[in-house]
C-alpha cells in the first residue's frame with residue numbers, strides 16, 4: 001500500500017500546509033476538513049478559515065496498531081485539537097511527558113513536519129503536526 | 141412483508157486454507173440443504189476489503205458461480221461494518237417493491253491473508269483518506285478517542301470498562317461458530333497491551349474470516365423462521381472533528397428514533413445485538429437505545445443483567461469482541477444469529493422466549509448506522 005501520490009497531496013496543499021478550513025457565513029461555525037456545504041446548517045455560503053497556531057487538546061490516543069506505511073514510526077500520538085473556532089485531527093509530536101502534556105485542555109502549537117515518505121521512490125509528504133506548548137504566562 | 145426462510149452460519153476463524161469462495165460456499169450450504177436455492181432471483185453480497193486484500197471486485201457475480209445460479213441479479217455492497225445490515229435493507233426494499241421475490245444475502249470477509257500491518261492499513265480506509273488516514277489514523281485510533289471521551293465524561297474506570305469484553309467472552313460460549321470461545325477476566329483485560337490507549341488488545345475484535353447467509357422471501361411459507369419488521373440505514377459525518385459530542389453516536393441516535401417510530405422501542409425487545417467495535421461502541425449504542433442511562437450500562441452488566449433468560453438478552457453470541465468481526469459479514473451474522481437463537485438452530489443456544497429482536501450495526505466510527513427489527517414467526 002505504498003500510495004504516495006504527488007497530485008493527491010498537492011490537491012489539498014492549503015489544508016495540509018496551513019490547515020485551512022471553512023467558516024460558514026450563515027451560522028458562523030468553523031469546520032475542518034473543508035467541505036462544500038456547512039455540516040451544521042447546510043449553507044453553501046462559506047469562506048476560508050486559517051486557524052491560529054496555538055490551541056488545546058480535546059481528546060488524544062497513543063496508537064500502536066498502525067498500518068503500512070506508518071509501522072516504522074509507531075507508536076504515534078493522535079489528537080483532536082481545538083484551534084480557535086476550529087477542530088482538527090492531528091498527529092502530536094515531541095511528546096516527552098505524557099502525564100503533563102497529554103490531557104484535555106493541554107496547550108499545543110502547530111509545527112511543520114515530515115508526515116510520511118515512500119522509501120522506494122523517495123517521495124516525502126510534509127504537513128502540520130501539533131506539539132505540546134508552554135501555557136501562556138499571565139502577567140503578575 | 142419480508143420473511144427469513146433460511147439462515148447459514150459458518151465458523152468465524154483464521155482460515156488459512158479457505159478463501160472468499162470457500163467461506164461464501166460454507167455459509168450457503170445450510171440454505172441449500174433446507175430450502176434450496178432454486179427460487180433465488182437476486183444475490184446481494186456484503187464485503188468491505190476484497191478489493192484491497194484479495195484484489196477482487198465484482199464479488200457477487202464471481203461467488204455465485206459456485207452455486208449454479210444463472211440469470212440472477214447480483215449486487216455487491218460496501219458499507220463498512222454496517223454492510224451486512226445495509227445488504228439486508230436493500231434486499232427488503234427490492235422485495236417490497238416487487239422487483240425481487242427471493243433474495244440471498246451473504247456477508248463474507250477474509251482478513252487473514254496478510255499481516256496485521258496490512259490489515260490495519262485496510263482499517264484506515266474507514267476514516268477520511270485525505271484528512272485523517274494520511275496522518276496515520278485508522279478505525280482503532282478513532283474509537284480510542286471516542287472511548288477516552290466516554291470514560292472521562294462518565295468517570296468510568298478502565299476496570300469497569302473491562303467488564304464489556306469479559307461479558308462478550310462469557311457470551312461466546314452460546315454459539316459454536318464464535319471465534320473466541322473462552323472466558324476472560326478483568327485482570328486479563330487490564331494486563332493486555334494497549335493497541336491505542338485507552339483501548340487494549342482485549343478490547344479489540346480478533347482478526348478473522350467469516351461468512352453468513354440469509355434467504356429472504358416476500359411470501360410467508362411453512363418454512364419461514366422470522367419476519368423483518370423494519371430496516372434502516374442512516375449517515376453521520378465520517379470525521380470526528382465535525383462532531384459536537386464525541387461521547388455519543390449521532391447516527392445511532394437518529395436510527396433508533398426512525399426504527400422505533402415504525403415498530404416498538406428497544407426496551408421492549410427480548411433480544412438485542414449491537415456491533416460493539418473496540419468494546420466502546422457496545423455501551424454507547426445500548427445507552428443511545430435507552431437500555432441504561434448514559435454512563436450506567438457497564439455497572440448493570442457487572443451486576444449480571446442481560447444474560448440468557450433476561451429481557452433483553454444482549455449480544456448473545458459474543459459480539460464483535462468474541463464472536464468476531466469479519467467486517468462486511470458481521471451484520472448478516474447478527475441477524476442470522478437472532479433467528480438461530482429464536483429457534484435453537486446451527487449451534488446457537490436457543491432462547492425460546494425471544495420473539496422480538498433489535499439489531500444494530502455501524503460502519504466506520506459511526507459514520508453510518510444500520511439496523512433491523514426482526515420478529516419470530
Ligand SMILES: [Zn+2]
Nearest residue numbers: 024027038041
Ligand atoms: Zn452553517
